Amino acid sequence: MSGSTSTILTESGTNELEIIEFHLVKELPNGSKKTCYYGINVAKVREVIQVPETTDYPNAQPHMVGVFSSRDILTPLVDLAGWLGVPTARDLEKKFVIVTDFNNMTNGFLIDSISRIHRISWNDVESPSQFLEAGEQDCVVAVVRKDGNLIMILDFEKIIADINPELSMEKYDVTVDRSVDLNQRMVTKRNAKTIMVVDDSAFIRSLIQDTLSSAGYNIISCKDGGEAHEKLMGLIEVAKEEGLPVSELIDGVVTDVEMPRMDGMHLVKRLRDSDAYATMPIVMFSSLMSEDNRAKALALGANDTITKPEIGKMVSMIDKYVFGKTN
Known part of the structure; x- marks a missing residue:
């Protein structure tokens, strides 16, 4: 070989x-x-x-x-x-x-x-x-x-x-990143938003969670695409029971590509096939984000992609799709 x-x-x-x-x-x-x-x-x-x-x-x-x-x-x-x-x-x-x-x-x-x-x-x-x-x-x-x-x-x-x-991405600290808006008004806005983080690596999942939560976001953590899909389908039922749009419960997803049970590409496809999540912001964060795989992710409906070393782009990118280009 x-x-x-x-x-x-x-x-x-x-x-x-x-x-x-x-x-x-x-x-x-x-x-x-x-x-x-x-x-x-x-x-x-x-x-x-x-x-x-x-x-x-x-x-x-x-x-x-x-x-x-x-x-x-x-x-x-x-x-x-x-x-x-x-x-x-x-x-x-x-x-x-x-x-x-x-x-x-x-x-x-x-x-x-x-x-x-x-x-x-x-x-x-x-x-x-x-x-x-x-x-x-x-x-x-x-x-x-x-x-x-x-x-x-x-x-x-x-x-x-x-x-x-x-x-290591562990060296990144969002609290000292001058490119990220950390004024109290913006942090308060993020406090009202919830992002799901999906990655099979506990190490990577913890880094993403720490980065987003330090900027103010609430986090739902999932260890693979299967768990993420189950939780997101469950939120649809909760939203129905409470008479709310599902967008009141979840505001975006950051997902890896390689994961047990259901990979990130398939998760994106399943979510985009669902009326409830047809337009929800989805960012793919992967070590395998070549131009070809980026094209596949976008074609399936992901809003954007990040290659794993570039965790410094995470907060600004989520802000862009959750709040729009201008905060």
């Missing part, structure tokens, strides 16, 4: 994706070995290669093997097993590297073996909370059952943010 991978991502609203299955071979205390199964969205992968020659990088973060050149881009090589706390053999000649390209960053992740590509429906991708209580620090965003194995879909954004904290 060396070389470029497929570039198929979620087709417009079909609720499907492709994942690459890869393995880490855990060495147990008794000398035996156990294969651990992991997955990553094909759309995040540039290529899979043999381990390249690396150069040590001064004051490198823990679990960073070194740096190498990937298509003339200086690329950090991360010991994924080390970061995950999985003890594996140190023989680099038998390992591989998954080179990722998302969030406008290129990174390499050391793995033991590559398996195959699975094309699956997001309906078959389960939330990890069905297996364990995923806390803020959990690095598994979804689980896929295949051939009797549980394939763990990892939160690569969180891993990269942990290893390269200078590049």
